[in-house]
Amino acid sequence: MSLLSVQELSVTFGTKERPFRAVDRLSYSVEAGEVLGIVGESGSGKSVSSLALMGLIDFPGKVSAKQLEFEGQDLSAMSDRARRKITGDQIAMIFQDPMTALNPCFTVGNQIMEAIAVHQGGSKKERRLKTIELLRQVGIPAPESRIGSYPHQLSGGMSQRIMIAMAIACDPKLLIADEPTTALDVTIQAQIIDLLLELQRKKNMGLILITHDLALVAESADRVVVMYAGQVVEMGPASEVFRNPQHPYTEALMKSLPESGKGQARLNALAGVVPGANDRPNGCLLNPRCPYAMARCREEEPELITTHNHAVRCFIPLGATPEVTE
Amino acid sequence: MTDREQGPVLAGKGLKQHYEISLGAFKPKGIVKAVDGIDFSVMAGKTLAVVGESGCGKSSLARQLTLIETPTSGTLTFDGQDILSLSPAEKRLARQRIQIIFQNPYGSLNPRKKVGQILEEPLVINTDVRPAERKERALSLLAKVGLKAEHYDRYPHMFSGGQRQRIAIARGLMMNPRVVVADEPVSALDVSVQAQVLNLMMDLQQEFGLAYVFISHDLSVVEHIADDVLVMYLGKVVESGTTEQIFNRPQHPYTRALLSSTPRIDPANRIEKIRLPGELPSPLKPPSGCAFHGRCQYANERCHTDTPVLSQAGHNSAVACFAVEEQRLDYIKTTELA
Amino acid sequence: MTQADPSITVQVHPVSSGPAPRKPLAEFWFYFKQNKGAVIGLAYICFIVSIALLADLLAPHSATEQFRDFILTPPVFSDGGQMQFLLGTDGVGRDILSRLMHGARLSLFIGLVIVSISLVLGICFGLIAGYFGGLLDTTIMRLSDILQSLPALLLAIAVVAVLGPSIVNAALALSLVYLPHYIRLTRASVLAERHRDYVVASSVAGASAWRLMFVTILPNCLAPLIVQATLGFSNAILDMAALGFLGLGAQPPLPEWGTMLATAREFIQSAWWVVTFPGLAILTTVLAFNLMGDGLRDALDPKLKQ
Numbered sequence: 030m031s032l033l034s035v036q037e038l039s040v041t042f043g044t045k046e047r048p049f050r051a052v053d054r055l056s057y058s059v060e061a062g063e064v065l066g067i068v069g070e071s072g073s074g075k076s077v078s079s080l081a082l083m084g085l086i087d088f089p090g091k092v093s094a095k096q097l098e099f100e101g102q103d104l105s106a107m108s109d110r111a112r113r114k115i116t117g118d119q120i121a122m123i124f125q126d127p128m129t130a131l132n133p134c135f136t137v138g139n140q141i142m143e144a145i146a147v148h149q150g151g152s153k154k155e156r157r158l159k160t161i162e163l164l165r166q167v168g169i170p171a172p173e174s175r176i177g178s179y180p181h182q183l184s185g186g187m188s189q190r191i192m193i194a195m196a197i198a199c200d201p202k203l204l205i206a207d208e209p210t211t212a213l214d215v216t217i218q219a220q221i222i223d224l225l226l227e228l229q230r231k232k233n234m235g236l237i238l239i240t241h242d243l244a245l246v247a248e249s250a251d252r253v254v255v256m257y258a259g260q261v262v263e264m265g266p267a268s269e270v271f272r273n274p275q276h277p278y279t280e281a282l283m284k285s286l287p288e289s290g291k292g293q294a295r296l297n298a299l300a301g302v303v304p305g306a307n308d309r310p311n312g313c314l315l316n317p318r319c320p321y322a323m324a325r326c327r328e329e330e331p332e333l334i335t336t337h338n339h340a341v342r343c344f345i346p347l348g349a350t351p352e353v354t355e
Numbered sequence: 356m357t358d359r360e361q362g363p364v365l366a367g368k369g370l371k372q373h374y375e376i377s378l379g380a381f382k383p384k385g386i387v388k389a390v391d392g393i394d395f396s397v398m399a400g401k402t403l404a405v406v407g408e409s410g411c412g413k414s415s416l417a418r419q420l421t422l423i424e425t426p427t428s429g430t431l432t433f434d435g436q437d438i439l440s441l442s443p444a445e446k447r448l449a450r451q452r453i454q455i456i457f458q459n460p461y462g463s464l465n466p467r468k469k470v471g472q473i474l475e476e477p478l479v480i481n482t483d484v485r486p487a488e489r490k491e492r493a494l495s496l497l498a499k500v501g502l503k504a505e506h507y508d509r510y511p512h513m514f515s516g517g518q519r520q521r522i523a524i525a526r527g528l529m530m531n532p533r534v535v536v537a538d539e540p541v542s543a544l545d546v547s548v549q550a551q552v553l554n555l556m557m558d559l560q561q562e563f564g565l566a567y568v569f570i571s572h573d574l575s576v577v578e579h580i581a582d583d584v585l586v587m588y589l590g591k592v593v594e595s596g597t598t599e600q601i602f603n604r605p606q607h608p609y610t611r612a613l614l615s616s617t618p619r620i621d622p623a624n625r626i627e628k629i630r631l632p633g634e635l636p637s638p639l640k641p642p643s644g645c646a647f648h649g650r651c652q653y654a655n656e657r658c659h660t661d662t663p664v665l666s667q668a669g670h671n672s673a674v675a676c677f678a679v680e681e682q683r684l685d686y687i688k689t690t691e692l693a
Numbered sequence: 694m695t696q697a698d699p700s701i702t703v704q705v706h707p708v709s710s711g712p713a714p715r716k717p718l719a720e721f722w723f724y725f726k727q728n729k730g731a732v733i734g735l736a737y738i739c740f741i742v743s744i745a746l747l748a749d750l751l752a753p754h755s756a757t758e759q760f761r762d763f764i765l766t767p768p769v770f771s772d773g774g775q776m777q778f779l780l781g782t783d784g785v786g787r788d789i790l791s792r793l794m795h796g797a798r799l800s801l802f803i804g805l806v807i808v809s810i811s812l813v814l815g816i817c818f819g820l821i822a823g824y825f826g827g828l829l830d831t832t833i834m835r836l837s838d839i840l841q842s843l844p845a846l847l848l849a850i851a852v853v854a855v856l857g858p859s860i861v862n863a864a865l866a867l868s869l870v871y872l873p874h875y876i877r878l879t880r881a882s883v884l885a886e887r888h889r890d891y892v893v894a895s896s897v898a899g900a901s902a903w904r905l906m907f908v909t910i911l912p913n914c915l916a917p918l919i920v921q922a923t924l925g926f927s928n929a930i931l932d933m934a935a936l937g938f939l940g941l942g943a944q945p946p947l948p949e950w951g952t953m954l955a956t957a958r959e960f961i962q963s964a965w966w967v968v969t970f971p972g973l974a975i976l977t978t979v980l981a982f983n984l985m986g987d988g989l990r991d992a993l994d995p996k997l998k999q
Contacts, residue, residue: 215616219628286575287579455893526894
């Protein structure tokens with residue numbers, strides 16, 4: 030049984046006449062102890078999907094799913110209250126900008142102790158001891174003195190460690206990290222990712238890492254989901270997907286990285302932009318930009334087809350039809 | 356390439372930017388040495404990248420180069436002429452030739468002005484060009500950055516991040532600059548858009564012979580676009596050299612750590628991770644001696660007390676490190692063979 | 694400049710921003726009309742403005758003509774009312790409806806003058822304070838604080854007492870009283886915008902301080918100022934009425950609504966219409982401005998927009 034099983038999760042905004050599918054039938058699963066990377070650019074729906082999971086999508090957004098199971102329990106069938114008991118306790122989330130995710134009016138110790146109080150209770154002394162222990166676990170030096178700091182007194186890296194401490198305070202089984210290192214410098218990013226992976230290993234947590242940084246996912250994740258304009262376009266083991274990308278979008282993303290353009294004068298840029306709410310094309314969403322697009326791509330929407338645990342949403346996956354060349 | 360003087364287009368020597376910070380009503384003022392003695396030069400048609408993490412002073416340097424802030428000390432020469440000692444009117448003229456592109460595409464365009472007005476503003480302020488000619492120039496530059504004539508009458512909020520950066524680039528070119536200082540121009544953009552904008556910048560560089568001072572913390576972008584690199588740490592240059600030198604034979608421990616921390620998509624490009632402990636020290640209380648010694652695995656007594664000076668270490672590179680000087684670094688010998 | 698270099702194959706992308714980007718005015722109206730109260734307010738104000746402009750044509754009588762035979766005539770719908778005096782007459786036989794109509798012109802004009810003076814001066818001082826900072830900022834703000842710390846109406850009374858009671862002096866006094874609000878609002882916006890990249894970009898392009906203040910920064914500060922000006926209008930009418938009520942503003946026989954109230958004090962119990970209708974006029978006009986101001990704020994607030 031998977032730790033988390035998501036099937037056909039959709040999030041729709043807009044009106045009935047003009048619905049906007051921010052997330053379109055997203056399906057994936059996460060096992061305990063596994064790192065799943067969700068990769069995509071802006072407008073791909075990657076952040077919205079995890080907010081939907083945590084019940085954080087407000088009206089007028091509508092969330093629907095065929096199945097949303099956490100450890101076998103159906104999240105969508107629960108009352109809000111029952112769901113809140115699980116999210117925050119067994120599923121935790123950390124966000125992109127630690128400076129704004131922490132409440133500037135309270136000390137960091139206070140905020141962590143509050144998280145513990147809501148889900149686990151305990152006397153103030155017990156919670157304080159637990160907080161100090163958590164700060165130590167996330168690598169904050171001199172935790173006894175840091176416990177009284179305010180968020181604005183901490184650097185970006187420190188604040189993100191505090192966020193992680195808050196997230197693991199209740200020993201969650203699943204941790205969702207939404208762009209946890211985008212706002213951080215590269216050496217601090219490396220430290221934070223190391224910390225996340227170490228914690229994940231030690232506690233056998235599932236980790237969903239949402240980011241636009243392909244290389245980061247390539248280095249850290251076990252499996253990867255590539256999203257484009259709300260849909261999954263490719264999914265599979267990270268090493269496999271990045272060694273042999275089958276979807277033109279994945280290939281284009283990888284090729285447009287400066288790393289792939291070594292020695293070339295120009296980078297291999299994919300023309301066009303991600304479609305917004307109002308200019309979604311008919312057929313395959315990538316077809317206006319896809320170098321391999323055929324007539325069929327402009328009329329029909331391809332389905333996600335899985336072969337050997339590598340799933341692709343494309344009529345002519347790369348490597349499948351040898352006659353398709355650049 | 357047109358005939359130009361052989362010297363660098365823009366060069367600086369001993370540039371410093373010290374800010375006084377009030378630490379309290381009765382305490383003496385603290386000094387933040389954002390830029391602490393930088394030498395650099397950039398030639399026409401070439402790109403100098405300034406690399407470092409937040410707090411290293413690269414943005415302050417950018418502001419000095421575009422005369423937004425006056426350096427506390429040091430010289431800045433443009434085509435051999437010292438621009439800091441010019442009269443305000445002459446400075447204004449020189450300034451037209453050094454333009455800037457900002458990081459945040461959502462903040463660098465005036466939300467209440469149409470694109471056409473934004474583009475024409477430099478001409479309106481500095482020249483007597485007639486409105487019809489101004490519009491013609493704005494439209495031609497819009498086309499050059501890949502936008503359409505109809506965008507001339509639109510407001511910035513109607514554009515995506517990548518398009519706004521293109522508008523910002525077009526604005527930067529309106530006055531025919533020789534130098535463009537780009538402060539993290541693609542950091543806020545998606546990967547595919549980033550590639551488009553980088554290609555555009557390189558095409559424009561080739562067409563107009565622009566010199567770029569490209570500030571970034573993203574080493575993979577720098578490796579692609581730069582000819583020369585300056586690595587900064589807490590206001591000082593710790594290593595400088597050609598791109599090939601810095602990326603294939605990094606010498607300073609900080610440079611190596613930066614390179615190793617950058618994620619690589621191709622496993623073949625990954626190098627052994629060097630994890631730096633701790634964080635960048637506060638610029639208000641810089642460490643004694645070498646600013647990096649607190650996080651460096653090769654630091655010795657001398658590193659605690661003396662400050663290393665940037666000195667030649669090879670053909671086109673300079674390093675400020677005692678360990679390099681004293682040849683205490685094992686990796687240098689092995690990488691030289693690479 | 695030469696044409697686009699054909700060797701540069703730059704992709705041209707359609708703007709992905711919607712079917713047709715709305716002009717700012719159309720966009721503003723779209724959000725504004727969602728607030729029904731605001732639309733009603735706007736409609737009423739248009740109504741009042743047209744009455745004010747056409748008072749000479751629409752009013753059945755002149756505002757000052759006294760009909761000695763019809764003193765204190767009740768309104769047409771009460772016992773003893775006359776068709777020629779729809780809302781009755783006052784203590785000296787003047788037609789209340791005509792006086793209200795001419796008074797609308799006065800009240801609106803006064804409101805406009807007061808708001809304009811305080812807005813323009815407030816913007817100038819606020820821009821200077823916010824842009825230059827330092828000693829200039831401190832001086833302007835402390836003077837503004839002093840003005841603000843005095844009770845508004847008392848300050849106005851003091852000024853009028855010094856200058857002499859007249860509608861012009863009352864207007865000047867009220868402009869002075871409202872000045873700090875605009876200074877403060879402008880300064881706050883300027884401080885927020887001052888260090889943004891687009892201001893730096895204009896500065897790098899060579900803009901002088903004056904151009905930066907008035908051309909670059911000011912348009913981005915206008916939203917809260919427009920709202921405050923609208924609400925200021927209603928405050929001006931109210932305060933003007935208060936001064937008029939105290940005999941310090943418009944002097945009789947000017948048909949200013951507040952003055953009309955003042956001279957009607959003695960008739961509260963005997964001839965209710967002399968007091969009520971000017972009061973209602975003030976009430977409805979102030980309400981309309983407030984409703985419209987609320988709607989403006991919602992329409993101009995970027996955070997509320999999708």
